[in-house]
Amino acid sequence: MKIGLEIHIQLPTRTKLFCSCSTTGDEVNSSVCPICLGFPGARPTLNRRALEMGVAIAKFLNCTIPEKVWFSRKTYFYPDLAKNYQITQYETPMGRNGHFMLGDRKIGIWEAHIEEDPGRIKRAGRAGEEVALVDYNRSGVPLVEIVTAPDLTSPEEARAFLSDLLVELRHLVGLSPQDETTVRADGNISVGEERVEIKNINGLRNIERALKFEAKRQSKLLAAGKRIVRETRRFDEELGTTLPSREKEFEEDYGYIGEPDLGTFVIGPLASDLDLPETPLARASRLEREHGLAAASARQMVLTSWKLADTFEVLASRFGRETATTWSLGPLASHWKELQERLGDRLEESIVPIIAEVHAGTITDSEARMRIDVLAGREAAPVASTAPTADDLGQIVARLVDSHPEVVKDYRTNPRAANFLIGQVMKETQGRYASQEVSGMIRKELEKRV
Amino acid sequence: MSGEIGSVAVPEEVLADLSDDMREAFEGAIDRLEGMGVEVQRVSMPSLRFALSAYYILATAEASTNMARYCGMRYGDIVEDTDLGFNEMFSNVRSRDLGAETKRRILLGTFCRMVGLRDRYYIKALQVRRLVIRQYEERFREADAVLTPTMPFVAPRFDEIEGMSALEEYLADTLTVPPNLAGLPHISLPCAYIEGMPAGMQLVAPHWKEGRLLSLAERWENVFQYRRPEGRT
Numbered sequence: 001m002k003i004g005l006e007i008h009i010q011l012p013t014r015t016k017l018f019c020s021c022s023t024t025g026d027e028v029n030s031s032v033c034p035i036c037l038g039f040p041g042a043r044p045t046l047n048r049r050a051l052e053m054g055v056a057i058a059k060f061l062n063c064t065i066p067e068k069v070w071f072s073r074k075t076y077f078y079p080d081l082a083k084n085y086q087i088t089q090y091e092t093p094m095g096r097n098g099h100f101m102l103g104d105r106k107i108g109i110w111e112a113h114i115e116e117d118p119g120r121i122k123r124a125g126r127a128g129e130e131v132a133l134v135d136y137n138r139s140g141v142p143l144v145e146i147v148t149a150p151d152l153t154s155p156e157e158a159r160a161f162l163s164d165l166l167v168e169l170r171h172l173v174g175l176s177p178q179d180e181t182t183v184r185a186d187g188n189i190s191v192g193e194e195r196v197e198i199k200n201i202n203g204l205r206n207i208e209r210a211l212k213f214e215a216k217r218q219s220k221l222l223a224a225g226k227r228i229v230r231e232t233r234r235f236d237e238e239l240g241t242t243l244p245s246r247e248k249e250f251e252e253d254y255g256y257i258g259e260p261d262l263g264t265f266v267i268g269p270l271a272s273d274l275d276l277p278e279t280p281l282a283r284a285s286r287l288e289r290e291h292g293l294a295a296a297s298a299r300q301m302v303l304t305s306w307k308l309a310d311t312f313e314v315l316a317s318r319f320g321r322e323t324a325t326t327w328s329l330g331p332l333a334s335h336w337k338e339l340q341e342r343l344g345d346r347l348e349e350s351i352v353p354i355i356a357e358v359h360a361g362t363i364t365d366s367e368a369r370m371r372i373d374v375l376a377g378r379e380a381a382p383v384a385s386t387a388p389t390a391d392d393l394g395q396i397v398a399r400l401v402d403s404h405p406e407v408v409k410d411y412r413t414n415p416r417a418a419n420f421l422i423g424q425v426m427k428e429t430q431g432r433y434a435s436q437e438v439s440g441m442i443r444k445e446l447e448k449r450v
Numbered sequence: 451m452s453g454e455i456g457s458v459a460v461p462e463e464v465l466a467d468l469s470d471d472m473r474e475a476f477e478g479a480i481d482r483l484e485g486m487g488v489e490v491q492r493v494s495m496p497s498l499r500f501a502l503s504a505y506y507i508l509a510t511a512e513a514s515t516n517m518a519r520y521c522g523m524r525y526g527d528i529v530e531d532t533d534l535g536f537n538e539m540f541s542n543v544r545s546r547d548l549g550a551e552t553k554r555r556i557l558l559g560t561f562c563r564m565v566g567l568r569d570r571y572y573i574k575a576l577q578v579r580r581l582v583i584r585q586y587e588e589r590f591r592e593a594d595a596v597l598t599p600t601m602p603f604v605a606p607r608f609d610e611i612e613g614m615s616a617l618e619e620y621l622a623d624t625l626t627v628p629p630n631l632a633g634l635p636h637i638s639l640p641c642a643y644i645e646g647m648p649a650g651m652q653l654v655a656p657h658w659k660e661g662r663l664l665s666l667a668e669r670w671e672n673v674f675q676y677r678r679p680e681g682r683t
Contacts, residue, residue: 038519073515075563079536084518132458255563257572 001215002195003158004150005207006186007165008143011053012174016140017116018044018087018262018439024132025137027307028122035141036116038082043261047073052141053173054114055271057144060172060279061109063095067268069258076252080119082132088115088145090256094267102161104399116142143225150188150195154213166358167303168279180204187211191218194228198242199406201235210235216244223269283309291321297329304333307342309349318352319359327355331369342377349377354435363435367423371435374427393425393433393441400424401445408449418442453662455516457489458653459593461495464625469603475642475649476599482641483597486673488666491593497581501628504622507562507571508631514559517552520544529630554616585634592657595663598625600638600650627653637663639670 005239016023016036022277025031032281034042058065072090093113100107119139125131145167152158166183169175181203188195191209201210213235218228233242278286284298287309302309308328315324332339332351343350351372358368400421410417422439429438460480465473480490522528522543523536534542536549546616548556562571589596600622605612629636634654 039525040519040525075515075518075536077518077521079523079542082519082524083515084521084523085515174505253565254566255511255515255568257515257562257563258576260512 001440002150002154002188002190003152003155004188005146005148005149005152005158005162006148007162009146009166009169010182011050011114011142011144011173012176013047013049013142015047017047017114017142018140021140022299023216028133028135029137031298032136032139033045036082037136038084038139044087044259046262046265047142050114051265051267052270053142054112054144055267056172056274056276057146057169058093058095058098058112059271059274060168061095061098061112063098063109063112065095065267065271066092068264068266069094070264071262072256073259074115074254074256076254078118079132079254080139082119082136082139086116086118087262089113089258091258094144100161100165102157102164103403104149105157107151108163110147110149112144112146114142114243117143126440127317128301148224155215158211162207164281168281171279171306172277179308183207187214189214189218190228190450191215192222194230195227196230198243199232199234199245206235206237209240209243213240213381213394217242224297238429246332270441275366280306289311291316291325293325293332301328301333304336304438307340307347308332308336311351314348314352317353319355322358323355327358327368327427335372335378338376338378339372343375357403357435362421363439364419367419367426367435370423371426393429393438396425397421397438397441398426400428401442401449408446411446412450415443418446421446453594453659453665454651455488455594455655455662455666457491457593458483458595458597459491459493459495459589460597461493461498461589463495463498464598466529467600467602467624469597471644472599472601472603472649475644476651479641479651482673486669488551489593490597493589493593495585495596497578497585498628500578501631502620502624504575504582505623505627505631506558507575508579510555510559511563511572511575512559514556514563517548517556520548533545551616579631582628584631586632586634586656587653594655594659595666596629596654598652598654599641600625600652604644604647606650625652633657635660635663637667639667639674640676641670641674648677 010023013023015021016031019035021031021033021035021036023031035044040384055065069089069092071087073085074088074090075085075285077084093111095109095241096111098112100109117140117242119134119136122133122135123130124133148161152161162183162185163180166175166179166208170177170179183202183204185201187198187201187207187210189198190196196214198210214233221228222302232245234245235242280302281299284295284302287293287298287301290294291312301312311332312324312328332401339347339351353359354363354368354371357363358365363371404421404424407421418439421442422435425433425438426435426441454571465476468476471494472503476545484490518525520542520543523540526543526547528539528543544553544556561567562575586596601622603622606622611619624636626636629652632654634657638650639651642649653663
């Protein structure tokens with residue numbers, strides 16, 4: 001089975017591709033101007049940020065990037081297209097002949113280019129009296145189109161590819177996580193000889209569903225000794241099936257010409273000077289390589305949070321891979337959200353000392369775990385209404401020691417019994433006191449009673 | 451903006467297509483320029499002969515897309531039955547409301563950019579444009595400006611225009627099109643009167659050298675007596 005995708009993803013710019021309208025309009029037709037409404041005589045101006053994002057994506061996809069690019073008019077008549085042509089890149093995409101690594105598999109990228117989105121048609125009114133309305137808020141919103149080679153071998157792989165690509169692009173140019181549902185793709189799929197194109201599928205899930213349905217449909221046809229016709233189909237989300245597209249069956253002729261209202265853009269230096277940041281999956285495979293993490297663990301860690309991976313790298317450099325792995329994938333990963341919310345920028349400085357102690361053997365695993373729990377706000381203890389002082393700690397310790405005579409008894413033969421009390425105090429004080437201080441005071445208190 | 455024109459290049463190719471009276475008027479202007487001390491170089495710029503064709507292909511290709519928006523959707527009037535499919539509705543609006551010359555240019559321009567014809571017309575025209583630009587650049591190495599008549603024949607009266615074909619009308623632009631195609635500054639100055647009608651000469655300068663054109667125009671006004679064009683009062 002061969003699958004190739006043409007993927008459209010919105011670039012997260014503040015303003016549109018060729019005008020200063022905001023890319024986020026609350027009300028219908030509220031974010032529009034003469035340019036994105038295609039007024040006669042209105043002239044486009046290229047959004048520099050969108051150009052930069054396009055270059056970054058092309059470079060990230062290992063494409064050959066031309067020295068100069070220009071734009072083209074792709075002419076077709078459609079009610080949502082204000083000018084009846086779309087400004088896109090035809091002769092000079094941002095990049096060509098790249099690839100993307102899906103695990104160990106090299107997926108070819110034929111090209112990546114940027115273009116403007118048309119408006120949106122919305123249907124309203126009762127059945128039979130339905131009217132089509134156009135919302136131009138989306139008109140002129142920048143998109144990147146990525147075209148893959150037919151290197152994907154199953155619908156599942158196509159989805160995995162898209163999912164990985166989005167993870168990387170999210171970090172690279174700042175896509176929002178909603179892109180999993182707003183990503184649009186055309187899928188070309190052939191089980192036998194002839195390929196079928198499924199146009200305009202929305203969202204990761206539907207892309208996989210459409211490809212799965214189409215793969216099955218084609219296989220059944222072949223099994224029945226029938227031929228597959230080359231055609232364009234569409235995906236019906238409700239029915240979960242692909243249907244022949246109502247559009248005409250001849251190859252559309254877009255009559256491309258260069259966009260005379262925009263000049264040429266020299267992107268060679270921009271591309272070569274651009275330092276791409278390390279992307280999540282690239283980082284995961286580096287962690288896998290450098291620290292011997294299992295592939296799935298490395299991926300999980302990086303996807304949980306970029307900062308968790310940062311913390312892991314700090315821990316690994318200070319306490320070695322084993323300690324770093326145990327604590328990062330365990331207690332830290334499972335409470336990550338709360339830890340981030342409660343500690344913010346102080347997260348690393350709060351966590352590292354705990355791991356340092358457990359690594360040095362001065363506290364037990366379970367105490368460290370508990371202290372992390374406390375930092376994460378789990379099993380919240382009553383919070384002191386006034387700022388704690390050493391006296392408060394003394395009182396808490398004295399009370400706890402008094403109420404646990406069995407610990408005092410154990411302590412005579414086993415000094416490690418004190419750990420239980422240390423844990424209790426840490427829990428009650430929510431980690432407000434350094435553990436050395438707590439354990440020192442507890443030992444002092446216990447010694448008094450021994 | 452300063453600079454003087456000490457030399458002009460006159461492309462021989464354009465002289466062949468001039469009307470007799472225009473050629474005579476233009477040669478007279480050349481003599482006068484030489485009298486002013488301007489060196490006149492007789493040169494060859496073969497690409498100029500193809501500039502008009504290239505221009506009409508590029509201009510109509512662009513115009514045909516510019517005009518696409520007047521389909522009744524946002525621009526133009528919808529009076530058609532809205533139950534029609536949009537393709538049919540757009541076609542009806544365009545057929546009804548656009549004028550003959552507009553339609554002619556849309557058809558020509560759309561034809562030139564169709565798959566299978568695009569390389570032969572649109573892309574070829576872009577190549578001709580590059581060639582025109584390059585030949586101007588070559589001339590500017592030897593001369594300060596390129597000199598031609600402004601039109602190949604005397605400006606027609608309105609009653610004469612009515613009898614002209616579209617092609618004849620387009621041919622009137624043969625000499626003004628090349629500098630437009632190349633995006634170069636140019637100026638037209640009256641240089642003779644033929645049966646009371648003004649005949650013009652056109653000077654084309656390199657980018658950012660408009661000053662040369664203006665200062666030559668000033669010098670020209672000192673040696674050439676402008677007349678009011680003939681007209682009814």
